[in-house]
Amino acid sequence: MRELQLASYDYFLPKVQIATHPIFPKEAAKLLVYERAQDKITHATFKDFSKFLPPDTLLVFNNTKVLPARLYGTKVIQDSKAQTQTSGAKIEALFHKEISPNVYLMQFKGRLKVGHLVSFGQGIFARILKSQQIESQNPDTQGVGFKEAEFFRVSQPQTKSSQSFPQDSLESPLSRKEFFEFLEHFGHIPLPPYLKRKDTQEDKNDYQSVFAKHLGAIAAPTASLHFSEESYHDLKNRFDSTEITLHVGAGTFIGVNAENILEHKMHKEQFFLTQDSANKIQNASHITAIGTTAVRVIEEFARNGALSGECDLFLHPQNKPLKTQAILTNFHLPKTTLLMLVASFIGLDKTKQLYEEAIAQNYRFYSYGDGMLIL
Incomplete structure (x- = not known):
């Protein structure tokens, strides 16, 4: 039919x-x-x-x-001296919904696995908790994965740059209020991909x-x-x-x-x-x-x-x-x-x-x- x-x-x-x-x-x-x-x-x-x-x-x-739900960040890797630093790889993230306290469903463009970190500046980081790839015939969503992530702030001053932190830094989970305030201040309006701007x-x-x-x-x-x-x-x-x-x-x-x-x-x-x-x-x-x-x-x-x-x-x-x-x-x-x-x-x-x-x-x-x- x-x-x-x-x-x-x-x-x-x-x-x-x-x-x-x-x-x-x-x-x-x-x-x-x-x-x-x-x-x-x-x-x-x-x-x-x-x-x-x-x-x-x-x-x-x-x-x-x-929501200003689109975020732009940088992938973080750990070096041989146990110092966590950014790799320089650009990451695009799109918030979808809250799953549980400080666990959010996000859509990421970029190679990320469970345990990887993404820095969004201002001392704010996301850690990948769970990953799920999607299949799509839409070129705008090919290779784009839905992942569960937690967000936190490094609680001590940055020693190298706003994009990196020492391995022994203390992490402070973002409250729901803090997370949405972060989106409001640093997020971008999620225009549809087909607008291409x-x-x-x-x-x-x-x-x-x-x-x-x-x-x-x-x-x-x-x-x-x-x-x-x-x-x-x-x-x-x-x-x-x-x-x-x-x-x-x-x-x-x-x-x-x-x-x-x-x-x-x-x-x-x-x-x-x-x-x-x-x-x-x-x-x-x-x-x-x-x-x-x-x-x-x-x-x-x-x-x-x-x-x-x-x-x-x-x-x-x-x-x-x-x-x-x-x-x-x-x-x-x-x-x-x-x-x-x-x-x-x-x-x-x-x-x-x-x-x-x-x-x-x-x-x-x-x-x-x-x-x-x-x-």
């Missing part, structure tokens, strides 16, 4: 249509509106977004906040929704990036709305490998919703989800009724939404679970048709790109 074959979710996108920076004002971004009942396509902009919404719809926003000071604002509240995501819920303070508050005044939280995690950067998509093991992401949000979702006659992440929380709740937990729900054409009628979403990478989620609303063939239309109309794709509203 074509809709279960990974190859069916591939498409060609001219590189010039990959958006590397957002458009300002945000309301000027293009919006492709597809109305299923009439099988109708309309080309508009986000300035007119609210005009297409049913008056009784419930808008569901994801209020997760992106370094993050800038502007990205700290641009890659964050105006309603972001709860720190924990390593990628932005990108449909949310289209709203300014003014347009967001206008929507809140005109429509019933609520907020949920899903911290976007590792799966954002990992492609599907299984040729039969049903064999794909979905990543887990932490989610939370209040009882008030749950009541609104349960009682709503029509729901418009602002982004794929909002859809996943709505549909997770619709299936098990939990207000919090880890969501690994995989929506695709054979696992359709039960509660969500409409979705605002960006245009996603080929062969991703996000593209398959879009197909769960409108089917594979219609999804590919709309993507072809967007390409033909010169829409901008991916995180900083234009959007599509499916009604």
Whole structure:
């Protein structure tokens, strides 16, 4: 069956249509509106977004906040004199989630084994505790390993450089508060690899929704990036709305490998919703989800009724939404679970048709790109 074959979710996108920076004002971004009942396509902009919404719809926003989760450090080795020093090898690290006190799941680029140390400067080091390589057809994740690491500070002054410490130095484990303060001060906004550029000071604002509240995501819920303070508050005044939280995690950067998509093991992401949000979702006659992440929380709740937990729900054409009628979403990478989620609303063939239309109309794709509203 074509809709279960990974190859069916591939498409060609001219590189010039990959958006590397957002458009300002945000309301000027293009919006492709597809109305299923009439099988109708309309080309508009986000300035007119609210005009297409049913008056009784419930808008569901994801209020997760992106962490400056990317760190740059240097590999540490031990020399023959039992003096621990840096090797000079550059290491890139991406925080994913807290596993237990002072144990964090990290994604490292560089050759690291259990017991190896990485220096991040300021006397802060990470020690690899456990290693797990992943397999991926995505060139951005080949050779990238998920590892559990502990973080600590060398408690005595550095004797040689901020990148090295004597073997007999005392180690002070970082508290949770200290670790996240370290990320806030020295971490970088984790722009998606396909943007192929370094993050800038502007990205700290641009890659964050105006309603972001709860720190924990390593990628932005990108449909949310289209709203300014003014347009967001206008929507809140005109429509019933609520907020949920899903911290976007590792799966954002990992492609599907299984040729039969049903064999794909979905990543887990932490989610939370209040009882008030749950009541609104349960009682709503029509729901418009602002982004794929909002859809996943709505549909997770619709299936098990939990207000919090880890969501690994995989929506695709054979696992359709039960509660969500409409979705605002960006245009996603080929062969991703996000593209398959879009197909769960409108089917594979219609999804590919709309993507072809967007390409033909010169829409901008991916995180900083234009959007599509499916009604």
